[in-house]
Amino acid sequence: MHKLTLPIFILLTVACTPLLAQDTLPRFSLKNIGNNRIVIGWVNKFENIKQISIQRSFDSLSGYKTILTVADPTTPENGYVDTKAANDRMFYRLYIMLDKGVFLFSDAKRPVIDTMIRKDRPGRLQNGNFTIPSIDGSNGRPPVANNSAPRVESWVPSKFVYTFKDGYIKINLPEEGKAYNIKFFTLTDDALFELKNIKEKSFKLDKSTFYRSGWYKFELYEDEKLVEKNKFFLPKEF
Known part of the structure; x- marks a missing residue:
């Protein structure tokens, strides 16, 4: 494994310059959203990326x-919510591996406080999406009618259903021997198909099962109990 040399790093930096505002790798966003939750996010434009840690x-x-x-x-857009940091002033960085053992580290930085989140209304994390209740700026007075609610979202990839690097959908069920059902939907919640009574712990779905690239939703059940609702992305190249 070889660390990225200076000339190559300069080329990568120049290539990413127009996209820096979107926190394109090796840049990343880092926000403190309260309640010991740090959101890390980035946009990937590398075509030969092998690992991100x-x-x-x-x-x-x-x-x-x-x-x-x-x-x-x-995955073109990715992120993670860290809930296990010792404090909210720790440093974060990304390790990025490319082809042929070439690798680099992002700059290290500390999280910044998300100013859209009020301490007395910290929001909630549900199914990987962070949402904040309506913020009306009225200092406790009743909200103004038709006031739109600010919203912050962070997508955390599933560890059970996700797109593998070969374009196939990888399924890793929580426990072997139990029966699981998985329902698949379009991003607009149109039902596609359902896998029933699955007992094999790990397998792949052919990418041709899904008729086009884009985002898809799924619901994973153990018997009738919902285990997870999440989504995954099929890249255009498949």
């Missing part, structure tokens, strides 16, 4: 430990 440390220069290696590093 999120690392955290008390020190900006050393002592980094990997807290997550993402299941599919090629």
Whole structure:
């Protein structure tokens, strides 16, 4: 494995310059959304990416430990909610591996407080999406009618149903021997199909099962109990 040399790094930096405002790799966004939750997010434009790992440390220069290696590093937009940091002033960075053992680290940084979140109305995390209740700026007075509610979202990929690097949908069920059902939907909640009474713990779905690229939703059930609602992305290249 070889660290990215300076000339190559300059080329990558120049290529990403028009997209920096979107936190394109190796840049990433890092927000403190309250209640010991740190949201890491990024946009990936690398075509030859092999691995992305999120690392955290008390020190900006050393002592980094990997807290997550993402299941599919090629996903165009990705993120993670860290709920296990010792405090909200720790440093984060990304380890990025490309082809032929070439790798680089992002700049290290601390999370910034999301100013849209009020301490007395911290919001909630549901099914990987973070939402805030209506913020009307009225200091406790009743909200103005038809006032739109600000919303912050962070998508966390599923560890049970996700797009693998070969374009297939990888299924890793929680426990072997139990019966599971998986329902698949379009992004507009139109039902596509359902896999019933699944007992094999790990397998793949052919990418041709889905008629086009884009986002798809799923619901994973153990018997009648909902285990997870989430979504995955099929890239256009498949």
